[in-house]
Amino acid sequence: MTSQTTDHLRRRNLSRVLTVLHEEGARSRAELTREVGLSRSTMAGVVADLVKLGLVTESTPTHTGGAGRPSGVVRLAGDVVAVAVNPEVDAVHVGLVGLGGRVIKHVRIEIPDTEVATIVGLAAATVRGMLAGDPMRVLGLGLAIPGQVRTRDGVVRQATHLGWSEVPIVAEVAKATGLRSWAANAATLAMRAESRFGAGKGVADLVYLIGGASGVGGGAVMGGRLLTGAAGYAGEFGHTVVRPGGARCHCGAAGCLEAEVDQATLLAAAGLDAADAARLGERLTQRLGGDPDLALAALVAELAGLLAIAVRNAVNVFNPQAIVLSGFLAALHDAARVDLVGDAVASIREGVAVRDAALGEEQLMIGAAELVWAELLADPAGFLAGA
Structure with a gap:
């Protein structure tokens, strides 16, 4: 040999x-x-x-x-970490994540605007603060971007909610932090986290939908493999048309799921601010139980019906074992208590489980860190030799 x-x-x-x-x-x-x-x-x-x-x-x-x-x-090893960064329209999330999907720190910083320089500067300063006096061994940085990312060079082709187009975000962040960096679509990364550590673990055929401040995204795993598409942009379930001729979407079309079903509308109806998004499910349960808020109940029923159209389409096209819902979509489904797959083709919907994501607010931190861990796991010795 x-x-x-x-x-x-x-x-x-x-x-x-x-x-x-x-x-x-x-x-x-x-x-x-x-x-x-x-x-x-x-x-x-x-x-x-x-x-x-x-x-x-x-x-x-x-x-x-x-x-x-x-x-x-x-x-x-407990001191080996990756930095995770997730910019949204209202805040930037920054975390430290250990191997095994262990979130060590996670902070949310509200932002005055979504300019690239603002977000990169805040993220870099937050990372420095997190690591000050802490003997962590940082192996890289992963960015979960709410938009389309060309993964080979880390360029954001389009992140409409952030107002970004053709932004070399990986190069910008690497320069500001001095860390090797990678970027990918946020929804895809959240799905990777759920597939590896959460509600999708062990599921070979999975459709995932997530709703947050920057819209609705998703992805699919078929036969145990992530579906990426020709250019890596597959899984944009937020742009499934659920109301033809409906509200104009950021993508330019009308009636897309994320244009018709959005977090801000639900939060406002529930009397919550953006910073309280994690409490949406709890608040909806309170307001719709006992003596229910009829206006809120009607809104929830309407939005859940539109979500069901998107889910039905996904079930019919992909024939998954499970649908995993995350973010405000999970809260919406739990509050509405409707059968999201009931109108799918009978033979295809048999046995389909609809589940809430298991990792909560941490899934995007875990998913972003997976960009670093994927490189390390592929060749630990080679990766560290280039560190």
Whole structure:
């Protein structure tokens, strides 16, 4: 076996073991050996290499008196983090996320405008503040952008709610922070987070829809693989037409889901500010229970009916195992208590589960960090060599 082949196998094994730990959590070395299918001696070398790289720790085995040598527990290093940034129309979210989808810090900073310089400056200053005096090992920065992103060079082709067009956001953020940076569509990243750690884990065929301050987005996983489309822009469920001839959308069409069903309208009707969006579901439950607010009930029913059109179309086209709803769309569905898939083709809708996202406000932080972790997991040694 040539040295080149040996090095390739070593790097592949590092990737496989680190990925298991990232997705499933701490494991004993014996469990890793069984799950990954390596010999004990090979696994010992892989774990030793990951420890040297500073990516994992291994506890000292404790002898229990049973037969055989006890196995130490391998855990992800707690000081290895990625920075996550998600700009929205009303605020920029910045977080620190560890391996395994562990959100360590998450702050929301209201913004005076959506100018690129404003958001980049605030994000960079927030990152510096988060890391001041904290011995974290930062491996990169991921940006979750509410718009279309050309992932190969990190250029935002169009983010209409932010007023951005052809913005080299990755280059701007990397310059301001000094961190290796990546960017992708926010809804796609939120779906990746839910697929890996949340409501979509283990689901091979999934449709995901998220609603937030910057509109409605989504994505689909089919056969366990993310559908990206020819240019990487697939999954724009927010631009499904649900009311022909309806309200004009930012995209230029009329009657799109995100033009007809928006967070601001629901928040205003529920008497909440943008900063209280996480409380929307709770508030709707309060206002619609007991002696219900009839005007609010009528609005919720109308908007849920429009959402059902988009969901029905997605079910008929993709034949998924599950529909995962997130953000204000989950709150809307829970409040309306309507069957979103009832009008889909009978044979296609059979067995389709409609679920709320499990990761809450943290899914965009986790998803943005996955941009960094994807690079690390693919080749841990190579990634760190270029750090």
